Amino acid sequence: MRIIVADCEAEYTGRLLARLPRARRVIMVKADESVLIFSEAGAYKPLNWMAAPCRFRETRLDDEDQTVADTDGEDAAAEKSDVDADTDQPDIDMDADVDADTDQPVSILQATALKSSDALVIRLYRVYSDESFDLGREPGLVKDGVEDNLQHLLAEQIGRIGHGARLVRREFPTPVGPVDIMAVDGQGRHVAIEIKRHGGVDGVEQLTRYVHFLNEDSTLRPVRGMFAAQTITPQARTLAASRGFECLILDYDDMKKEGETDLTLF
Amino acid sequence: MRIIVADCEAEYTGRLLARLPRARRVIMVKADESVLIFSEAGAYKPLNWMAAPCRFRETRLDDEDQTVADTDGEDAAAEKSDVDADTDQPDIDMDADVDADTDQPVSILQATALKSSDALVIRLYRVYSDESFDLGREPGLVKDGVEDNLQHLLAEQIGRIGHGARLVRREFPTPVGPVDIMAVDGQGRHVAIEIKRHGGVDGVEQLTRYVHFLNEDSTLRPVRGMFAAQTITPQARTLAASRGFECLILDYDDMKKEGETDLTLF
């Protein structure tokens, strides 16, 4: 991971053109040669970037002889220093009085996609910091509490949709994608359940497609639709009602607790 | 913008739990106190983060007296150095032989959301670099959008939907939003066209809503639906067929070429 702080311009050409006027920004070059450009503004999305797989190339213009540093794929890591910072740039007097609009870039970074003509060109005018670090392998993120969890929990606690209900299967296949949960209610009718964390109209649309197709299957007909979520927007509620679907609010903490209780029974 | 390179653990609690085991990573703290955690892996999305508005708090444990550095909102920028790097950490011998699993963190970073109970806690075990930079104002990204080009091009080359077709208008209004293109085919029937770069089932749903409303207008009825995209997924194809819509694959390069040729005629 190389981290550069510099005054720069950037231009991305690919599916669109995206230009960044000259300003001070942070540039990250990852081990796979992908490049991200950040500013203080915005959320986690960089202003501009080049996704891997790509080729990264640097052309330095501040030496008497132009030098080209070109890291090539697998050798890139080897060329980087280990943990200790490897500061390439000497101190630069950022207060020097230089015409910001007419001076020349000291370095040009180019990242070009391997499988398309996408290109990101960054012109560096002043480099305030340029350090490389070997971060090593990322052990990975462990997540808990996403829709998948809700699905598993409701499948285990299918009684929450009504007394006497039993699970048919999760991810019940249809021609337009799998229904989150298929169950049978106390009266023996099939129930197709669409689960969302936050239920909006699109989720109701999704459920509508599923129920439509399922009701064309004479072995399943009639199929009830149920929209289950931790929160459901008023619009989704209205739409669900107009389609004849029931709504079910899921209490995640409660379900989680019950899930843990179930486990302790064995 | 503060950039920290450190061995760290992190845990996000909020809409979900997301835990990062101890590893070397890059931590960015922006001027608005939002926090991003990166590794070499992945694309531009950080492994974990806290979005603004939030409060950032640091507790240092490596001094004899615990010191708490607490930057509070508007004063945050003032406490940060100007451009020159402000390295808080002395050199650390990263090769020192320390039991990685039992030693204590040297610092704890906490970012808590102001309008929810979301919290991101980062425990730093070794700090390899810790520098702050004032990036100043971001002038902003300039995008030369090229993507509704498909819409413009198909409007100009409306014959692609069938011989004798003519354009009624782009962005034809309906109560549920504008249809990308309204046209009339060789037999005088109206054709509502939904355009996507990559056609999925949601696009077909969109088209369904439009056609449903348009067919309630006796001056337009009957309205054909057409789903046009550079690529269309099999499920979208199935759904479109079941709704009686035609699919049209758009060859962007070909359309672009024809568009340029048209221009040279004048």
Add this chain to the structure above:
DNA sequence: GACTTGAGTTGGTTA
């Protein structure tokens, strides 16, 4: 400010 829609989406799972 809430909602809708698209994104150079990114990321994960399954057929």
Add this chain to the structure above:
DNA sequence: TAACCAAGTCAAGTC
């Protein structure tokens, strides 16, 4: 590998 779907999506535009 391709397709589909969810995301702590983000971001822009509209109502």
